[in-house]
Amino acid sequence: MNSLPENTWELNEVARNTDILSEISSEFDIEANPGTTSNLQFYDDFDSHLWKANYLLCQVNKQQFQLIDPSGCMGEVGASSGARFWWEFSGNQVKDKLQSLVGLRAVLPIASINLLETDFSLRNDDQKIVVRGRLTQTMVGNKIGLYLTLQALRGYTKYYTRAAQLLRPFIKAEINHFGLRFLLMGQNIQALEPKQSTLLSLTEDMRTEQAVRAMATAMFDQTKLYVGGVIADTDTEFLHQFRVNVRKLRSLISLLKQALPTSMLDTLKPRLSSIACKTNKLRDLDVFILAQDSYRAMLPANFESGLNELYRLIEKQRKQEKDKLARYLSSTEYKNDVTACAAELSQSSAFQTPMASKPVLQAVKKLLLKRYHKMLAMGAAINSQSADEKIHELRIEFKKLRYLIEFFVDLLPKKRTGKIVSEIKKIQTVLGDYNDYCIQIEFLNSYIDDTRIEMSKALSGLIAILYQKKTEERPKVEVALTDFFTENMAIEFDLVFGAAEPGDSK
Amino acid sequence: MKVIACYSMKGGVGKTATAVNLAYWAAKSGLKTLLIDLDPQGASSFYFRIKPSSKKWAKRFFNAYENLVKHIKASDFENLDIIPAHLSFRNFDTLLAGFKKRKNRLKRVLKGFNKEYDLVILDCPPSISYLSESIFIASNLVLVPVIPTPLSERTFEQLMAFFEENDYPQNKIVPFFSMVQGQKSLHKATMEAMSARYKMFLNTTIPYSSDIEKMGVHKAPVDVFAKSQQANYAYIKLWKEVSETERKCG
Ligand SMILES: Nc1ncnc2c1ncn2[C@@H]1O[C@H](COP(=O)(O)OP(=O)(O)OP(=O)(O)O)[C@@H](O)[C@H]1O
Ligand SMILES: [Mg+2]
Numbered sequence: 001m002n003s004l005p006e007n008t009w010e011l012n013e014v015a016r017n018t019d020i021l022s023e024i025s026s027e028f029d030i031e032a033n034p035g036t037t038s039n040l041q042f043y044d045d046f047d048s049h050l051w052k053a054n055y056l057l058c059q060v061n062k063q064q065f066q067l068i069d070p071s072g073c074m075g076e077v078g079a080s081s082g083a084r085f086w087w088e089f090s091g092n093q094v095k096d097k098l099q100s101l102v103g104l105r106a107v108l109p110i111a112s113i114n115l116l117e118t119d120f121s122l123r124n125d126d127q128k129i130v131v132r133g134r135l136t137q138t139m140v141g142n143k144i145g146l147y148l149t150l151q152a153l154r155g156y157t158k159y160y161t162r163a164a165q166l167l168r169p170f171i172k173a174e175i176n177h178f179g180l181r182f183l184l185m186g187q188n189i190q191a192l193e194p195k196q197s198t199l200l201s202l203t204e205d206m207r208t209e210q211a212v213r214a215m216a217t218a219m220f221d222q223t224k225l226y227v228g229g230v231i232a233d234t235d236t237e238f239l240h241q242f243r244v245n246v247r248k249l250r251s252l253i254s255l256l257k258q259a260l261p262t263s264m265l266d267t268l269k270p271r272l273s274s275i276a277c278k279t280n281k282l283r284d285l286d287v288f289i290l291a292q293d294s295y296r297a298m299l300p301a302n303f304e305s306g307l308n309e310l311y312r313l314i315e316k317q318r319k320q321e322k323d324k325l326a327r328y329l330s331s332t333e334y335k336n337d338v339t340a341c342a343a344e345l346s347q348s349s350a351f352q353t354p355m356a357s358k359p360v361l362q363a364v365k366k367l368l369l370k371r372y373h374k375m376l377a378m379g380a381a382i383n384s385q386s387a388d389e390k391i392h393e394l395r396i397e398f399k400k401l402r403y404l405i406e407f408f409v410d411l412l413p414k415k416r417t418g419k420i421v422s423e424i425k426k427i428q429t430v431l432g433d434y435n436d437y438c439i440q441i442e443f444l445n446s447y448i449d450d451t452r453i454e455m456s457k458a459l460s461g462l463i464a465i466l467y468q469k470k471t472e473e474r475p476k477v478e479v480a481l482t483d484f485f486t487e488n489m490a491i492e493f494d495l496v497f498g499a500a501e502p503g504d505s506k
Numbered sequence: 507m508k509v510i511a512c513y514s515m516k517g518g519v520g521k522t523a524t525a526v527n528l529a530y531w532a533a534k535s536g537l538k539t540l541l542i543d544l545d546p547q548g549a550s551s552f553y554f555r556i557k558p559s560s561k562k563w564a565k566r567f568f569n570a571y572e573n574l575v576k577h578i579k580a581s582d583f584e585n586l587d588i589i590p591a592h593l594s595f596r597n598f599d600t601l602l603a604g605f606k607k608r609k610n611r612l613k614r615v616l617k618g619f620n621k622e623y624d625l626v627i628l629d630c631p632p633s634i635s636y637l638s639e640s641i642f643i644a645s646n647l648v649l650v651p652v653i654p655t656p657l658s659e660r661t662f663e664q665l666m667a668f669f670e671e672n673d674y675p676q677n678k679i680v681p682f683f684s685m686v687q688g689q690k691s692l693h694k695a696t697m698e699a700m701s702a703r704y705k706m707f708l709n710t711t712i713p714y715s716s717d718i719e720k721m722g723v724h725k726a727p728v729d730v731f732a733k734s735q736q737a738n739y740a741y742i743k744l745w746k747e748v749s750e751t752e753r754k755c756g
Contacts, residue, residue, distance in 0.1 A: 001575055001622050121582075127725070128555040129582040154587060155556075155579030 005160055008136075008149040008178035015146055015170040017118065017135055024166050028122035028131070028159075035118040035135075042112065042184065045105035046229060046238070048192050053101055056180055059109075067094045072179065084108065085235070104290065106235035110191035113183055114139040122163060130159035138183055145186070147178065195225055204361035204411045208259040209349040211360040212252065215407060216268075217345045219249040224338075231326045236286045239325075243283060246276050251403045259363060261350040268344060271337040282325050284443055285318040299461050306458030310447065313455070364408045368497040371401050376490070379481045384474070388438050391477055395431040398424060416496045423484060430473075430480040437470035508752055509616060509626045511645040516661050517632040520651040520684040522549040523718050524744070525629035528649075530727035531745035533586035537624040540578070543591040544598070544641075545631040551590035554581045555725050564594035564601060568611040571618025587623075595631075602636040612640035634668065642674050647752055651684030651712070654696035662700070680751055682708040682744065708751070710744045713737060 021030055041059040044050045050057055054070035065077045075094040083089055084106035086098040116137040121129045138145040152160035202211055223245040229238030250272050257265055328334055351357045375397045382390055402424050444463050448456050512525040529541040543550045548558045556579050566573040578587050602608040616626055630641055652658050669676045687693050701707045715737035717728055724731040728738045
């Protein structure tokens with residue numbers, strides 16, 4: 001069955017409900033329902049995950065939320081006021097959806113709309129309803145919008161056409177996709193503005209120091225975005241993203257240090273290292289708390305009191321650590337470090353080293369090959385007896401290799417680089433899992449305390465299980481290494497990142 | 507999609523009243539419902555204030571569902587659409603006689619609505635004919651209003667016999683008592699006898715009620731103008747029982 005016409009128009013500001021209705025009443029009998037008012041508060045996370053996925057989360061009253069999907073369908077969710085995380089909402093389906101959309105992010109109010117909606121129907125001479133309609137009045141701040149929706153009924157479209165004709169004098173503009181999303185779009189909501197600081201696009205023959213400075217500046221600016229959320233402790237992702245960006249920045253600088261003046265390295269390296277260091281403890285605690293459910297599932301019920309004690313201790317430490325970090329991020333020490341780094345980054349290029357003035361693509365490709373060969377040697381040295389430390393070092397190398405590719409991915413051949421990256425990701429997963437076990441064991445070990453017997457029992461239990469898992473994981477490391485360092489991969493690196501292409505070897 | 511026919515060979519037993527009110531409650535319960543007014547008199551269209559279509563189109567009725575789609579009209583109620591009747595529907599029988607495989611015709615055409623509707627309700631004219639046979643084949647349930655009098659009992663027997671002779675599954679037949687006047691001993695006695703003999707009678711009965719008669723004045727289902735009257739509750743109950751029966755029959 002073909003679909004029926006339905007349309008919404010924005011009406012002139014001067015139009016009043018009564019004028020509009022009296023205009024139509026010249027040819028139809030109007031039956032208007034009493035209008036309903038609603039105040040809708042919309043929520044989204046820092047990254048606007050919901051908005052970007054075409055979802056809306058809106059609070060309809062104190063304890064009631066609606067998740068509206070891209071097709072306009074609504075799912076009701078209950079939540080106590082102040083709910084911020086997906087697990088604080090009730091109603092399983094909607095909750096799962098929310099989890100998949102925002103993950104660990106907190107949702108916060110981003111905008112609100114006041115609505116007055118008046119539904120009406122038009123009847124013909126037979127007293128049959130032939131058109132349905134709705135007047136929507138919106139109030140945002142002191143701005144009022146007036147919209148009219150008409151909906152044709154099957155078998156009665158000619159009346160719809162006529163009603164639309166009668167109303168033409170009031171119409172300002174036709175609206176294509178009317179709805180809450182449309183109304184929100186008209187509001188220029190600050191929270192939905194893109195957060196990514198815009199990177200200038202690189203070109204392959206940009207000089208290396210210039211390119212690195214530009215990228216470093218963008219990354220550095222990006223870190224600042226998350227500071228507020230860390231201080232307010234909105235959700236754990238702020239700290240995570242902050243750390244990711246600092247780590248990337250440090251990698252960039254260290255990977256391309258040969259292209260940078262010593263003054264810059266001397267300013268940035270120690271300061272960034274000190275900033276990163278201050279965040280380590282809190283992140284460890286966050287990770288442990290987030291994994292709470294899986295840890296609890298590992299042990300039988302009689303360990304519960306020990307685990308409770310452990311988690312109480314960890315929560316307490318987290319609070320202290322969070323306050324400490326918040327103080328640090330508000331301190332003059334931190335501000336001075338940031339100012340010093342920013343000042344250094346904004347200097348114009350010095351071109352003190354030979355690599356500084358080379359075309360960036362050439363420099364990056366050379367670095368990639370060099371790193372690959374170094375890693376090949378490191379990988380070959382690893383066997384079943386190798387210390388965890390050696391695996392850890394190689395893991396870091398893979399991380400850097402991946403960063404180096406991703407930083408400059410726009411300049412590299414898309415398809416073949418993509419394939420290499422996906423291979424790198426595979427081995428990173430294996431190395432990452434193995435490392436996680438090592439780290440967790442170490443973390444838990446540090447809490448063993450002879451004066452807290454129950455807690456230490458639980459810790460020992462967890463450690464034993466994790467140690468078991470770690471041992472099972474270990475052989476996978478060698479397999480992953482053999483899978484990665486193939487002859488094919490060596491050829492591929494040479495072909496994709498080698499200087500053989502004409503034009504590259506200038 | 508399920509098809510329910512409101513059918514009786516006898517006229518004036520409450521087929522249309524049933525079709526209208528059941529369609530209303532089905533739609534209200536969330537089923538996308540299509541009421542097809544097969545009676546040339548167009549009574550059920552009238553109750554929904556829908557004018558019979560002006561074109562003569564009985565000829566095309568059994569050709570393809572696309573022809574029917576063009577005649578669908580929205581009712582004033584959500585989820586409820588109607589195909590109104592036309593006087594030319596009087597010729598259904600002669601029309602059907604001209605078709606090969608005529609008895610499957612209606613079923614075939616209705617299949618087209620599978621995607622759009624959950625339920626089709628047929629308001630049937632009183633007769634036994636090619637059309638009624640197509641209706642028996644097309645329907646999952648044949649809902650039969652029976653006024654509890656000896657005459658109606660005879661008619662019902664005839665219907666059962668007709669199903670038997672023609673090998674139509676008798677379990678499609680779902681009778682219920684209509685226009686029941688509780689104070690009449692004749693009604694009481696007939697009801698007792700018939701429900702003892704035919705186990706498939708529904709428990710719900712529709713009372714004789716001036717509110718149902720008034721549907722003609724209000725041109726609307728009972729719920730619209732007599733919400734809290736006994737007759738309205740009877741139809742709510744009837745819809746519940748019919749939908750349960752329909753579910754049991756698969
Ligand atoms: N339960 C009832 N109580 C009182 N009057 C009723 C009841 N049911 C139907 N009527 C009235 O009886 C008349 C016939 O009812 P209805 O049109 O529903 O029967 P029908 O079987 O469809 O008739 P037809 O065979 O003519 O199509 C109508 O005027 C209707 O208002
Ligand atoms: Mg009738």
